[in-house]
Amino acid sequence: MDPGKHLINNRTNEMKNKKIKNLTYVFLLIFGLTVISFGFLSDDKSGQKPIRPLNKLNNTQESGKQGDAYRLFINNINLPLNRTGVIADVEIPPLPIPGAGGRFKGLNEFLFSSGFFLSGYSNGQLWTNAVASASLVEDYTRGRVSPQADDDPQMYVLTSQDPDFGPSWQDWKDAVILGADFYDGDGDSEYNPVDLNGNGEWDEESFPGAMDGED
Numbered sequence: 001m002d003p004g005k006h007l008i009n010n011r012t013n014e015m016k017n018k019k020i021k022n023l024t025y026v027f028l029l030i031f032g033l034t035v036i037s038f039g040f041l042s043d044d045k046s047g048q049k050p051i052r053p054l055n056k057l058n059n060t061q062e063s064g065k066q067g068d069a070y071r072l073f074i075n076n077i078n079l080p081l082n083r084t085g086v087i088a089d090v091e092i093p094p095l096p097i098p099g100a101g102g103r104f105k106g107l108n109e110f111l112f113s114s115g116f117f118l119s120g121y122s123n124g125q126l127w128t129n130a131v132a133s134a135s136l137v138e139d140y141t142r143g144r145v146s147p148q149a150d151d152d153p154q155m156y157v158l159t160s161q162d163p164d165f166g167p168s169w170q171d172w173k174d175a176v177i178l179g180a181d182f183y184d185g186d187g188d189s190e191y192n193p194v195d196l197n198g199n200g201e202w203d204e205e206s207f208p209g210a211m212d213g214e215d
Contacts, residue, residue: 064168089113185213
């Protein structure tokens with residue numbers, strides 16, 4: 001082999017490798033800047049973080065209707081969320097704990113912002129939507145796609161401590177109108193929480209399919 005050609009080939013390969021390495025660095029730089037920019041998208045153009053609105057709450061805890069937002073307490077987890085699908089990045093009045101953010105054991109914040117992500121196909125077309133408030137992505141709105149005059153879109157909450165047939169059970173009627181599930185104990189396809197036998201307790205079906213229970 002001609003030594004001159006061999007030298008030229010080596011130099012050509014070195015130049016190609018150098019270009020590939022430089023392109024790799026450029027790609028990594030662009031990728032890094034993109035990630036960092038998403039981290040700061042929660043700030044407006046002036047560099048100031050936008051103030052989140054203070055959500056209205058229902059002070060009547062016996063009611064299942066909790067207003068614009070709800071602070072979820074489960075064991076040591078304290079997690080605020082609102083009716084448009086934002087999780088953690090939700091300002092709730094300062095009782096018992098001020099400010100937004102998911103917290104562990106009351107003080108340690110472990111989650112700044114989160115939300116729901118959905119995707120699928122419609123007539124063969126891929127679609128996606130999401131809630132990522134830190135990146136100024138909030139695709140959801142409260143209520144149904146085609147709202148009706150008697151709709152009452154807000155946070156509906158049921159707990160195991162709620163009294164049978166109490167206010168939260170009655171409030172759930174409005175949630176069912178919006179599409180919420182319910183247990184159809186009497187099989188009439190309607191949610192009507194009534195204590196049929198007056199014993200003050202909820203009674204399920206005597207056996208599956210009997211349809212003699214209570215909603």
